[in-house]
Amino acid sequence: MSLSKNEIINLDVGFTEQRLDSLYSDLGLLREQNEIGYEFNLKAWKRLIIHLMDNGYFDQKIVINGKKLEEKVTIPGYLKPRLDLVINELYKDGELVRLDDFKNSLNGGSLFLPIFQWISNRSFNSGDSNHRLKDIDYLDFEQLKKYTENVASLLEKHRDHYTDRVVHKDSLVQRFSHKFCKEDFELILLFLSKEKKLLQIEGEVVKFGDTPIDESDIAIVSLKKSADQMETELNYLNERLEVTTTNAKTYLKNGNKIMAKSCLKIKKLVELNIERTSSNFYKVSELLNSINHAKNNLAVVNTLESSHYILKQLNGEVGELNHVHELMEAISNETAKVDQVSELLGEASNDVDIDDEYEKLLKEQTEKDNLEDERLTERLKNLKTSESQEKEKTKQPVDQPERYNQKILN
Incomplete structure (x- = not known):
């Protein structure tokens, strides 16, 4: 279903009512006649395509199909835009890559980036002889890298135990189903495995880290899948138990003895199934817990053996x-x-x-100290003499009035 004119105008500031005729004109001819206008239109179309992918206008967030893109942005009454030139530029800049090339380069075991650089330098045309986009799927490589980093960061937080590092692919797809469709998430896992080397994939088994998947990992995934199924079954049985109990009370209240007893019999069967399933679920959970302990013990033993070997080697050199x-x-x-x-x-x-x-x-220091003591003693003596003189001066004026008063009284 194509977008309306107003929807397209609202998606990017470069798309205005006044500029639609130019944007939907022959970009090839515009490139020859008005290079500045061509560059402006080219940038506007690039932004629009990225906006369409980011905002979920296609089935996938990181993959876009040429024909579907052309159908999506075609506006009745306007010429078909020369999107082949736009896609060619995005391809040349490395923002879009052909999905088949991406998959083949990764599945072939070679590094993606060197392959992609070689592919980009080749002559490539996204349109046919009539300049209509070919039916080719393109991968938004920048978006893929961004989403891959986000997923890797989230997955890193949930790897406390060994059994947490080995999972069934479907459980991961289900966990991220609110963010990505299955096809997008498969590409993210492929990139994490082949390019980033952060996980291993074998069939439906996914293992975090760089160690290969072995039979024990497959067995762990099988146990975890069984545990998930039992947990789902327990949820269903508990809901059924609640409904059966409610129905039995209702029939009993209405005086329907036969149906009330029937519901009670079903309730007993459900309770028995809950008990059996809970017992099996506990056994599987306990087994997974034992596997984690065994793996931890193995890691400790391996560390001790390595340490012993290193010490033995060093002592041998000593x-x-x-x-x-x-x-x-x-x-x-x-x-x-x-x-x-x-x-x-x-x-x-x-x-x-x-x-x-x-x-x-010691002699020099003693002589120096004695000299300093003599100087201090002399200064102290001079200071006392000065103080005595000052007191005498102060006392003299006070004595005279006193003698004068005595003479008057006599």
């Missing part, structure tokens, strides 16, 4: 204990020789010289 003792004794002898040579050369320290130097420094 040699026998007798050799170490001999080496230490030899070093001690050589050190003694160094001391003897230093003493002969006069480099060894002389205790007598050190004592003389110490006495000399």
